[in-house]
Amino acid sequence: MHVLTGLCDGTLDRPDAVCVADRTLSGEALLGAGRAVAADVAGAGVVAIHATPTLETVVAMVGALAAGVTVVPVPPDSGVAERAHLLGDSGAELLLRTGPDALPPSGVPEVPVDVARRSAVAPPPADPDRLAMIMYTSGTTGAPKGVMLSGAALAAGIDALAAAWAWTPADVLVHGLPLFHVHGLVLGLLGPLRIGSPLRHTGRPHPRRYAAAQGTLYFGVPTVWSRVAAEPSAARALARARLLVSGSAPLPVPVFERLWALTGHRPVERYGMTETLITVSGRADGERRAGHVGLPVDGVVTRLVHDDGAELPRDGVSIGELQVRGPMLSSGYWRRPDATAASRTVDGWLRTGDVAAIGADGWHRIVGRASTDLIKSGGYRIGAGEVEDALLAHPAVREAAVVGVPDDDLGQQVTAYVVADGVSARELAGFVGEHLSAHKRPRRIHFVQRLPRNAMGKVQKTLLT
Incomplete structure (x- = not known):
């Protein structure tokens, strides 16, 4: 079954398809448990998932996406007010509980996830163009907005990265990132399920846990890589890996250089946001430059625009707002047509709000947010x-x-x-x-x-x- 309607066939025969904090499910068990959840949520429109770093969250995501409902990941550390906003704004009809304890009352019926349950009944295939997920922004400029991502957009984003990183079923992905952001959830969970590579989620991104996981492909944010670089024995253990990937924030050049010295790997950096998924990245078989995020992935085009709307030259020096087009872009903001319209230009480009420079060779360097950087x-x-x-x-x-x-x-x-x-x-x-x-x-x-x-x-x- 397709990852966005269930589990990729490539993991079905693996006894270690998914491991989270030392708890493991085989591909067959994950498929059966996901089908049980799919039966629980069948017929609902929008379903929220309390996205803890657990096997329960993995099973909940697989099942809800298999059922063709719209999924809303809810951060496990969200406060009462934030959770109420996410559930109320999205119109969630059910909340899949992935921990043993009941959550604070929200008015939304809770359905506990039991990874031991199984069902052999496969749900009907879901429409790839459906609204698969509503991911909420961090809310730094007001109440969090729901970003609408179709199944087709999620698949396009994962496939483009698989091509850029030479990601195959032979890889073993390791990370310890939260399962409610693009990095940890879309890339780090849906990615291996779609591609068919096993996932080893370390529970927490501790350097020693990364070192012990013996993966071929590692994901981390700069804070994680900084901590890995500060523990030389853990860093040297990653020399056996094929690729180290950094994202979600700029990787400081000194950390890049220390990782290179300790592991023999120049990390691949990439750029994206909730509204676009990943649009620019280094390549597994190409150059890696400290302080740069690479080239547009397959299907993506970019441009730089000055404050006055004029397009800027690709000279590596001029900085302006980065605008993008591509098949993995979101379809807008949930119930916010005003914000959706403001995020697009009249000629169809998405305004990222990020400032960048692009060299003559197409390499991108992200300066930061226009509002703060x-x-x-x-x-x-x-x-x-x-x-x-x-x-x-x-x-x-x-x-x-x-x-x-x-x-x-x-x-x-x-x-x-x-x-x-x-x-x-x-x-x-x-x-x-x-x-x-x-x-x-x-x-x-x-x-x-x-x-x-x-x-x-x-x-x-x-x-x-």
Whole structure:
């Protein structure tokens, strides 16, 4: 059965099709358990899944997608108000419970998931063009919006990455990412099910668990890779892998270089968002460049646009908003035609809201979000990521985040927040000045104990200023 209507045939005969935190299901068992869940939710329109990092969540996802219902992943750490918004806004009719304890009352009937149940009755094939999933954004600019993803879009996104990464049933995927984001859920769960490669989810992305998993393909966010690089014995164990992939946030150049030194692998970076899935990536058989996310995947075209709407040159220097087209793009925002219209240009491109530069050879470098990472200071357009990389190159700096703070004279002032030991603000500003143009040097540097990050390791810059 197709991954988006059940389980890929390639995993059916595997005794270790899916392993989550040392609990394993064979392909046959996963198929039978998923069919039991499909029977539970048959006839519903929208079904929410409490997306814990468990086998129960895997079975729930397989079953709900097999039944052809629309799935809404609910983060397990969501508060009462956030959960109420996701369930109410989506119109969820059922909530699949993947843990032993009842959830706080939400008004939505709960259905517990039991991985020991089996059914031999296959649901009818689902329409690939149906609304397969509503994934909610992080809500950094208001209440979370539901991103509508069809079965066809999910399949196109996975297939494009399979081609880029030479991902086959012979691979064994390892990761410990949350199962409610694109990275961990679409790439990290639906991906191996569609392709037919076993999945070993480590429960938590601890370096030693990654090292012990003995996979060929590893997924991680920069925070995970930074921790792996900080444990040389764990990192060296990954030398046996075929490919290391980093995403969800920019991988700092020093982490890229340390992983390369310890594992012999240059990590593949890729770029995407909930609204687009993955549209740009490095290739398994191609070059990997630190600080760059590669080339558009199959079926995707990109362009850079200035604030005034003019298309920018591909010279590796000009930075502007990245706009994309491709078969894996979402169909818009759930019950938000206003937001859907605002996210598209009149000629059909999706506005990512991210700032990038594209070289003459097509390689993409992501600067960051237009709202927080494009700094306009003294008439210059400065990418926060470039300044962050320069700060991270200093041996005393462990973490860095750069933002633009309103300034009466400059418009915005380049301001840095760093986690560092034994170095002064003046020394760091001078260090950046040795590597970058003078106008990119931080005017103010704040030393902090840690940077605020979300579940995927992205720095929440709105909490810094």
